[in-house]
Amino acid sequence: MNAGVRNIGEIDRVVHEPGRLMIVALLSAVKQADFLYLQHETGLNKGTLSSHLARLEEAGYVAIEKTFQGKIPRTLLQLTAAGRAAFEKYRRDLKRVL
Amino acid sequence: MKEEELEIQDYVSRPCRYVNIDGSNELTWGAMCCGFYFVDWLHAIVSPDSLWHRPWAQAVCMVAMVGLIYLAGKALKRYVTYPRTGFVAYPDTVKRRMVPVVAAAVAAAATFVIALVLRGGHLRMETILGAVNFVFYAVAAQPFRPWKYGFLLLIAAGTFCVADAYALLFFGLVFLASGMTTLTLYLRQTRAAQ
DSSP states (O other): HHHHHHHHHHEHHHHHHHHHHHHHOOOOOSSSSEEHHHHHOOOOHHHHHHHHHHHHHHHSSEEEEEEEEEEEEEEEEEOOOOHHHHHHEEEEHHHOOO | OHHHHHHHHHHHHHHHHHHHSSSSSHHHHHHHHHHHHHHHHHHHHHHTSGGGSSSSHHHHHHHHHHHHHHHHHHHHIIIIIHHHHEEEESSSHHHHHHHHHHHHHHHHHHHHHHHHHHTTTOOHHHHHHHHHHHHHHHHHOOOOTTHHHHHHHHHHHHHHHHHHGHHHHHHHHHHHHHHHHHHHHHHHOOOOOO
């Protein structure tokens, strides 16, 4: 088996999914963003975005903070150090594999 | 490979393009230029023994004006942009905000040096002001759309054509017009979240 094919197995499946990859890429460039921003930029619906965020939170890649601005609830999202490292590694792995 | 990497890079760079999605950079700078022109104009028309000619009165007015413009920018983000397309906090905000200022300062210095070499330092103040505004617009009015080149050309033309006394007002109005256009397009293309 060649090295490129072997490396495919090492790719982080949590980040590799297109929806989650969009989320992680967007969050990698900011300190914090809210749910609405991610929804606007990714074009995903609320349910799909929520499930992707839950998966990323479960993996320890995203920190979710629920706050209020006045009476309006706001969900703030931040990439954790582990998430940042996973994204960098994913990009390196992708370059190596392809 | 290149395609996937470019697509990822596009998502990584999107938040940078979001900063001025509502035209707040242009509106802030335009209001600042018009405000300074107004202070200057007031200084010229009121009688020399009036309160206005005391240095502290002008300092208070300047601080109030800058504070008001800053708060108006914050209000635009809070009540218009964030409810429509979401909130983003950037890392190292001070460094990011200094980029247009540093670029404009470099432009002013470069213009001065060029004038020094070509014309022995003989230069209209408005030429430096025009160069500063030209570079500031090119850096601060991102993301650049085709119609923004028109405003850039207008600034370039104004550098040489507008009378000294009205230069600040002219540049301020150009920035305000560009900011209002960006804001109008943004409002038309987005809807407030339900």
